[in-house]
Amino acid sequence: MKEKAASFQVLPCEAERDDCSRLIKHFYAAVHCHNTFALDRSKFHIATLDIVPIEAARVLLELPANCCHSLERGLEMKTHAVKFSLTVAALAVGLGATPALADKTKFEFWYGLSGDLGERVEDACKKFNDSQADYEIVCTSQNGYPETVQNSIAAYRAKKHPAIAQIFDGGTLDLMLSGAFVPAKKLMEDNGYKIDWTNYFGGIANYYATSKGELYSFPFNSSTAMFYYNVDAFTKAGIEGAPQTWEDVEAAARKLKAAGYSCPLGFSFDTWATVEQFSAIHNQPIATKSNGYDGLDAELVINKTKLVDHLTFFKKMTDEGLFVVKTKQLGMDVVPAFTSETCQMIQSSIADHGTIGKTIKPGTRWDVTMLPVWKGTERQNSLVGGASLWVLNNRPQAEYKGAAAFLNFIAQPDMVQWWSTVTGYIPVTKTGFEAMKANGFYDKPEYKGRDKAIASLTFTPTSANTRGIRLGGFPQIRKEISDAMEGIFFGKMTVQAGLDQAVERGNAILRRFEKTYAGRALN
């Protein structure tokens, strides 16, 4: 009985769920025009089938030959056994077994954030679902950025992929060359949204855009690396103001050490701040060909830039006990090291601003500033980090309408502000940032300093060295560099030898990537 009820109630079938639900929607609309009964949705199934003759329904539906079987089955049943079906359906309705509204287009969104930030993404999804009645976004955390890439690939190969996937900065090029996505601009144009693409901050948009500036994905959770320091400890050690240069940092570290702090500066082997951001703000290349933007034949050059001196400085400071390595394997990563006041200075993402505020002992004075530069350096803009939202192709057309609506929704100034407030990620659009500035967001003590991240990102217009990093297999290159740093700081490797090793191994990854994607052009 129940099974028949289900098929009768024109449940969309699995294979063509979306085309089907679109048709059903038309069906409802048509029925609504043709009869004057105002019926509530739960009883609509019975009513429509009672009133509309099957031929009329077919015409109204404009059923294509390959349309949903369940729909046809439902309609055929009508001709054969109207009364029986009606009873069954009525029974189903009476029992409260009515399925979810069939005219909502469902689509999936996979994201990599987890924990506190993951819950905020859930909130964003909920806000979207509550804001309109046409679409339903189903958001699933994949518990990590690399996992999201892996799972999206596996799902894409099995043709069960989500409409939207959150891909981290390092995976950008893999997506770009995959041919597995709908470019951001095309998606919005196709679905009738007018987006002012220049509204995105240049430093953010360029990371996800072609070298000609066309955005492929939507900047979503964006951050940049900042420098956090413990003001209480600074005062106690007699240091004034935020360190602006690495010379200042060294002086501060010495004073902190003298004042009895065992870990003046904590750092990990994460390459993002120490290697990537350092290179950008000092206008140093990471690879040739404008960090890979101009071609897949780019080669790493980090063993020939100021980075060598910089890491040599870090090594010297570490040997003197002024800088201390803090990793998960040692027992404490840099952020907990800062919030537990073990270390007094760290480099970390602006996205940790919220976490630090929440977890550091209340009453502790701490502040955030732009990453220091070496004296005499002309500071450049820093790089954006975090992730962007990619719309994958080969989904039913109806899902793209929903995806576009969602992406439009989260780009509205009030959503941008909400997202930035609850997470610490920076607003990605100029209007979003202006709105937040105008209503005094950055003057509130708990959010003080977050605007410095924008200042850092927009310090100069982007140039060849600061546009972003477009290297194939970049997550693995990052791993090679941090492995080399382990060798440098824990082993007996010299800085030069370590970086040479990383460059050699990294270049092998780049060459393989170039060969793999030989047939595809980099735009």
Place this chain on the structure above:
Amino acid sequence: MNKRAVFKSWWLPILFAFPQLLLILFFFYWPATSVLTWAFSLEPAFGGVGERLFVGWDNFRDVFADTEYWQSVSLSLFFAFSATALSMFVAFVLAICVDRQLKGSGLFRFFYIWPYAIAAPAVGLAFRFIFAPESGLIAVVNTWSPDLWNPAKFGSHAMVLVIICFAWKWIGYNFIFMTAGLQSIPRSLIEASSMDGSGPVRRALDLQIPLLAPTLFFLLVLNLTESFVGPDTYGIVDLTTEGGPNKATNVMVYRIVSEAFRGLNYSGAAAQSLILIALIMVFTFIQFRYVERRVHYK
């Protein structure tokens, strides 16, 4: 005398093996064929049939030319033999103790199997916290002498850590088999040798080990294979050291998974897993050919 039992008809064994063959077909040979195609081409992450570039033996050549790969092979071998030796030795000692009905042996027999029921990543996570050099329970040894224990810094310590993790998890499993084996040894033999004046060690070496040989051989094959390619090894390495520091615990199975799924180098990883499969076959062959000869089944 032929020590192997032989079926007279050919179809009966096939019939018995059929369900297992079906499983292997779907979960091993089928995936293995796609690994085969990847290993000889350059597979883009998101696929793209038709554009895949056939490269012949290039992927294998790259793998063999990589010094780091050979380092990984030797690390794997070292890990497999050490972890197997440790877990089998400890399990054997525990089993002997329980078999001698020492005080509390009933309770221990019940508890020893537990570690095996815990998933490897959970073991890894727990051991990471216990053995974290700065904040773990073990941190106290570093106050006696700095860096006495630091798996985040020294590759050798990291290797010890993953071996301990693996052995801890597998001791329970080995223990159960060994206890069962020991209990099937007739009491009268043990008693007779006791009366002849042999101590526990002598009895273990001359009596229990030879009689336990089939069980020990089975466990040896299983432990070696598991530690060489098993998911437990991957889970433990992933959660404790992530292959570090500076690749000191980058065992083959971890390397393959991280290269395939983190580095999205499907082709290189496919080539490596084919080599690994071949190695395992050689490995198992050697064990059956040379070690099993010394095993006497009843």
